Amino acid sequence: MDPTPDAxxxxxxxxxxxxxxxxxxKVGAGGTRYYTFEAKGRGTTxxxxFTCFRGLCHHPELIHADDxxxxxxxxxxxxxR
Structure with a gap:
């Protein structure tokens, strides 16, 4: 997750x-990721x-243009509410 939601x-x-x-x-095999969130207070966030292709989710500049x-x-x- 990026950025982190308002706590x-x-x-x-x-x-x-x-x-x-x-x-x-299998190395590099995919799967399905599930997240659970809890409401803490009124507001909007x-x-x-995002995908984390080949582990480079925080460094997209390192991913080849074709990928x-x-x-x-x-x-x-x-x-x-």
Whole structure:
């Protein structure tokens, strides 16, 4: 997650990576990541999730131009009432 959501509004309480059984022993195998958030107080914040292609999610400048299509960011606006 980047940037971190406003902790006065929501906090991440759990993160789980679910890897299929046939991929667990394979280097670089993907999976599905699940996040659980808890409401803390009234307000609005954003949660941004992004792919971490080849472990370079914080250094996109190191990713070859042909592979940049894999860098996807999804930003969600969360409002706690």
């Amino acid at each position: 006065a509004v929501v906090t991440k309480v759990d993160e789980k990576l679910d890897v299929p059984d046939d991929a667990k022993n 954003t949660i941004t999730l 940049r299509e894999w860098l996807v960011r999804n930003t969600y606006t969360v409002t706690v």
